[in-house]
Amino acid sequence: MLLQKGKVSKLDGLPWAAIDLVSESRIxxxxxxxxxxxNSNVAGTFQLLFPVESxxxxxxxxxxxxxxxxxxxLKKLTSIQTIYGVSGLVKGVDGAILEIEDEFVQTIIAxxxxxxxxxxxxxxxxxxxxxxxGPERMLCGTVSGISAAYATVSINLRLRQVxxxxxxxxxxxxxxxxxxxxxxFYSKVIL
Amino acid sequence: xxxFQLKGSAFEINxxxxxxxxxxxxxxxxxxxxxxxxxxxxxxxxxxxxxxxxAIDEPIKFLELVGYLPHLIQDIFFQYYLLGRTQIQIAKLLxxxxxxxxxxxxxxxxxxxAIVAFGDSPEPLKHAAYxxxxxxxxxxxxxxxxxxxxxxxxxxxxxxVDDKTFELNFSPATTDGPVxxxxxx
Numbered sequence: 001m002l003l004q005k006g007k008v009s010k011l012d013g014l015p016w017a018a019i020d021l022v023s024e025s026r027i028x029x030x031x032x033x034x035x036x037x038x039n040s041n042v043a044g045t046f047q048l049l050f051p052v053e054s055x056x057x058x059x060x061x062x063x064x065x066x067x068x069x070x071x072x073x074l075k076k077l078t079s080i081q082t083i084y085g086v087s088g089l090v091k092g093v094d095g096a097i098l099e100i101e102d103e104f105v106q107t108i109i110a111x112x113x114x115x116x117x118x119x120x121x122x123x124x125x126x127x128x129x130x131x132x133x134g135p136e137r138m139l140c141g142t143v144s145g146i147s148a149a150y151a152t153v154s155i156n157l158r159l160r161q162v163x164x165x166x167x168x169x170x171x172x173x174x175x176x177x178x179x180x181x182x183x184x185f186y187s188k189v190i191l
Numbered sequence: 192x193x194x195f196q197l198k199g200s201a202f203e204i205n206x207x208x209x210x211x212x213x214x215x216x217x218x219x220x221x222x223x224x225x226x227x228x229x230x231x232x233x234x235x236x237x238x239x240x241x242x243x244x245x246a247i248d249e250p251i252k253f254l255e256l257v258g259y260l261p262h263l264i265q266d267i268f269f270q271y272y273l274l275g276r277t278q279i280q281i282a283k284l285l286x287x288x289x290x291x292x293x294x295x296x297x298x299x300x301x302x303x304x305a306i307v308a309f310g311d312s313p314e315p316l317k318h319a320a321y322x323x324x325x326x327x328x329x330x331x332x333x334x335x336x337x338x339x340x341x342x343x344x345x346x347x348x349x350x351x352v353d354d355k356t357f358e359l360n361f362s363p364a365t366t367d368g369p370v371x372x373x374x375x376x
Contacts, residue, residue, distance in 0.1 A: 001360070028361035057275070112348070133346045157262075160335060161336040165339070165341065167346050170341065170346030190250040
């Protein structure tokens with residue numbers, strides 16, 4: 001995912017910096033903190049790359065061990081280390097912020113975009129899916145209706161049925177799950 | 192004392208039980224009245240790791256035991272222990288408050304404890320939590336189907352941080368989420 005603020009064309013070709021995290025656990029929470037910080041403290045344009053390779057109930061795999069960030073002036077991002085969960089920007093042996101070439105990062109972005117599209121590949125009416133984002137995240141259900149960009153997922157809780165209308169890209173296709181395991185709480189541990 | 196414990200709602204039964212435990216543990220402190228004693232903050236009552244271990248190590252057993260519980264509490268257990276959803280997320284889906292989710296988790300855990308210890312028909316007088324589970328009722332409106340529409344930027348690759356709804360794309364930061372020790376990761 002690419003979180004951004006301002007006119008991003010101003011950043012074309014500019015280098016990125018790598019954010020060193022204290023821990024990868026609760027990484028999504030840290031990203032929200034960084035985004036809120038940037039909204040309040042970074043004047044001008046800002047981009048934060050969360051390079052997700054895959055995501056499911058057992059966690060998120062990244063293309064890069066670091067989050068990548070840039071703005072019009074990397075030096076103005078040094079106070080990022082005050083954010084909960086962030087160690088700081090990765091520095092070189094000379095103590096200066098390590099700059100990562102934009103061309104390299106654009107490759108990661110392209111791979112991350114392809115990965116994001118692959119999760120919902122071949123989803124159709126009747127597909128068994130998991131909702132990956134939002135308040136209904138991790139629940140599994142069957143696609144009961146589909147349009148160009150949206151799907152309606154029917155989730156059969158023990159108590160009630162829940163129909164969730166959600167962008168197709170927010171779904172993970174679980175087509176390989178056997179029919180008898182297609183519960184709303186499906187997880188690999190109960191397979 | 193047993194009749195006192197068995198009467199009332201699950202919340203009342205648990206509250207009374209807790210009061211008796213506190214008094215028996217330290218009569219002077221429990222009657223002093225200048226400090227709240229929260230069961231949520233008492234580490235002696237944190238059985239979260241044990242249930243996570245059960246869900247991961249013995250999922251069939253976990254499903255079997257949870258199957259004894261009322262449907263609403265089953266839904267709470269499945270979402271909390273198998274899917275890692277937070278109590279607030281579960282509450283919104285089931286049409287109740289986060290507090291009642293917490294209480295129902297406790298009720299379910301105690302009922303499962305009684306079943307594990309004494310079989311699936313524990314002697315009624317001895318197991319207030321099991322009785323409370325048998326008497327558990329849901330509201331009719333909680334069984335009605337519901338439709339939810341998610342924000343259109345959900346799962347979008349490029350998100351603007353100016354739009355507050357971007358935060359819905361990320362796991363919520365909440366202390367009410369399930370406690371996952373290193374064992375579970």
